[in-house]
Amino acid sequence: MNLLQFLFILALSVTVIAEKKSYDGYKLYKVVPKTEKEVEILEEIRDARFADFWNEYFKVNDDVRMLVEPDLQLVVQGRLMHAGVQVSTIIEDVQKVINKQLTPIKDPSRSSSFLSYDWEAYHDLNAIERWLDELVTEYPSIVSPVTMGYSVENRTIRGIVINYNPSRDKPAAIIEGTLHAREWISTAAVTWIIKEFLTSNDEDVRAMAENLEWHIFPVVNPDGYVYTFTDDRMWRKNRSPASFTSCAANNVSDDMSNGVDLNRNFDFEWMTIGASNNSCTNTYAGPSAASEPETKAISNYVLNVKEKADIVYYLSFHSFTQLFILPYSHVTNVTQFPADNHDDLVEIAINSTQKLSERFGTHYRVGIAAEVLYPMGGSSFDWAKAYGNASISYLIELRDEGQYGFLLPPEQIIPNNLEIMDALVEMDKSTKRLGYYVPTSAASTSIYSLALITLAVLSVNLFN
Numbered sequence: 001m002n003l004l005q006f007l008f009i010l011a012l013s014v015t016v017i018a019e020k021k022s023y024d025g026y027k028l029y030k031v032v033p034k035t036e037k038e039v040e041i042l043e044e045i046r047d048a049r050f051a052d053f054w055n056e057y058f059k060v061n062d063d064v065r066m067l068v069e070p071d072l073q074l075v076v077q078g079r080l081m082h083a084g085v086q087v088s089t090i091i092e093d094v095q096k097v098i099n100k101q102l103t104p105i106k107d108p109s110r111s112s113s114f115l116s117y118d119w120e121a122y123h124d125l126n127a128i129e130r131w132l133d134e135l136v137t138e139y140p141s142i143v144s145p146v147t148m149g150y151s152v153e154n155r156t157i158r159g160i161v162i163n164y165n166p167s168r169d170k171p172a173a174i175i176e177g178t179l180h181a182r183e184w185i186s187t188a189a190v191t192w193i194i195k196e197f198l199t200s201n202d203e204d205v206r207a208m209a210e211n212l213e214w215h216i217f218p219v220v221n222p223d224g225y226v227y228t229f230t231d232d233r234m235w236r237k238n239r240s241p242a243s244f245t246s247c248a249a250n251n252v253s254d255d256m257s258n259g260v261d262l263n264r265n266f267d268f269e270w271m272t273i274g275a276s277n278n279s280c281t282n283t284y285a286g287p288s289a290a291s292e293p294e295t296k297a298i299s300n301y302v303l304n305v306k307e308k309a310d311i312v313y314y315l316s317f318h319s320f321t322q323l324f325i326l327p328y329s330h331v332t333n334v335t336q337f338p339a340d341n342h343d344d345l346v347e348i349a350i351n352s353t354q355k356l357s358e359r360f361g362t363h364y365r366v367g368i369a370a371e372v373l374y375p376m377g378g379s380s381f382d383w384a385k386a387y388g389n390a391s392i393s394y395l396i397e398l399r400d401e402g403q404y405g406f407l408l409p410p411e412q413i414i415p416n417n418l419e420i421m422d423a424l425v426e427m428d429k430s431t432k433r434l435g436y437y438v439p440t441s442a443a444s445t446s447i448y449s450l451a452l453i454t455l456a457v458l459s460v461n462l463f464n
C-alpha cells in the first residue's frame with residue numbers, strides 16, 4: 001500500500017467514525033409525573049425538543065424515560081427542578097451502556113452457543129443471516145429458507161419456516177421480530193425461540209414446535225437494524241428517504257425524516273390515533289397506508305399464509321415495558337371494538353404472563369394498548385388479527401420496565417428468553433385447551449396412543 005492509498009483508507013475510516021452518532025455523556029433520566037401540571041411540563045420539554053423521550057405519551061404516575069444530550073442537561077434539570085418535578089438519573093453515560101451491549105463480559109457458565117450464534121451478546125444482521133443459512137444446512141428436512149420481500153434499501157427480509165412432517169397439514173404461526181430497529185432484545189428473543197424449536201427436549205416445546213408450521217422472521221426491518229449498528233443505536237423506523245425534509249423546526253437532525261414507523265404504517269386504522277404525519281418524528285405513519293415495502297412484504301406474506309392454513313398465532317416482539325398487548329390498539333376503551341375472541345385473548349395472556357413470572361418473578365401486564373401503553377393505529381399485529389384472521393395475535397413488549405429500556409444489558413438476554421419461552425409454552429397449552437387447534441404431531445400422538453393403550457389394557461383387565 002502506498003502512502004496515498006493509506007491516506008485514502010484513513011480518510012474513509014475517519015468519515016465512517018465521524019458519521020456514527022455518539023451518545024458520549026448522554027444521560028437517561030426517569031421522571032414520574034405526579035400531576036397533570038407535571039405532565040404538561042414534560043410535554044413542554046418534548047415540544048421544545050430538549051430531550052428524546054422513550055415514551056410517546058405521558059400519564060400521571062406512569063414512568064417516563066428521556067434521553068438528554070450533554071449540552072441540554074442543565075436546561076432540562078433546571079426546568080424540572082424549578083417546577084418541583086422529581087428527576088433521577090438512570091444511566092449516567094449512555095454510550096458506555098451501548099458499548100457494553102456489543103462487548104459483554106464472557107462468563108463460561110452462561111455459554112449458550114448454537115452453531116455460529118449465541119445469546120451472550122447482541123449480533124448484527126450478517127451474523128443472523130449466516131446463522132439462518134446454517135440452520136437450513138443442518139436441518140434440511142425441517143427448516144426451509146424464506147424471503148418475505150425487500151426493504152427500502154433492497155435488503156432481503158429473510159426468515160425460515162420450521163415444519164416437522166411437511167406431509168401433514170397443520171395450522172400456521174407467524175413470529176415477527178425487530179419491526180422497530182433499536183429493540184435489539186426482540187431479535188435475541190426470536191432467534192432463541194428458533195433454537196428452542198429445533199433443539200429442546202421439553203415435551204411441551206416439542207409439541208408446540210411440531211404441531212404448527214412456524215414462519216419466523218428475526219428482523220423484518222433490516223435497514224433500520226443495520227443502521228442501529230452503523231450509524232445511530234437509537235434508530236427506530238425504517239430508512240425510507242421518501243419524506244426527507246428539514247427538521248430544523250423540530251430541533252432534530254434532518255436525518256430523522258429518513259424513515260417511517262413501520263408499526264404505524266399498516267392498513268388498519270392508519271393515522272387515526274397515536275401516529276404522526278410529521279416525518280421528523282419517531283411515530284411518522286408514512287405518506288399513505290402500507291406505503292413501505294417492509295409493510296407490504298409482511299402484509300402479503302400473512303395473506304399468502306392465510307390462503308393455505310389457519311393462522312393460530314401472530315406474535316410481534318418489541319421492547320420495552322413488559323407487556324402482552326391484545327388487539328385492538330386504536331380504541332380508547334375495549335368495549336368500543338373488542339376482538340371477536342377478546343376474553344380468550346385475555347385469559348391466554350394472563351395464564352402466559354403468570355407462568356412467565358414463576359421463573360424470575362418478572363411481572364408483565366396484560367391489556368389492550370389503551371390500557372397498558374397508549375392507543376395507536378396502523379400496527380402490524382392489529383392488522384394481522386383483522387385481515388390475517390390470526391386467532392391469537394399479541395404485541396409482546398419484552399424486558400425491561402425502563403431501567404435500561406432499549407439498551408438492555410446482554411446478561412439479561414438469556415433470562416429474558418427463558419421466561420418468554422415459559423410464557424409461550426403456557427400460551428400454547430391454553431390455546432389448545434380452548435380448542436383453537438387440535439394437535440396432530442408425533443409428540444402429542446404418542447401421548448394419545450399411550451392413553452389409548454392404557455385404556456385398552458384397563459378394559460381387557462375389566463372384562464377378564
Ligand SMILES: [Zn+2]
Binds near residue numbers: 180183263319
Ligand atoms: Zn417497538
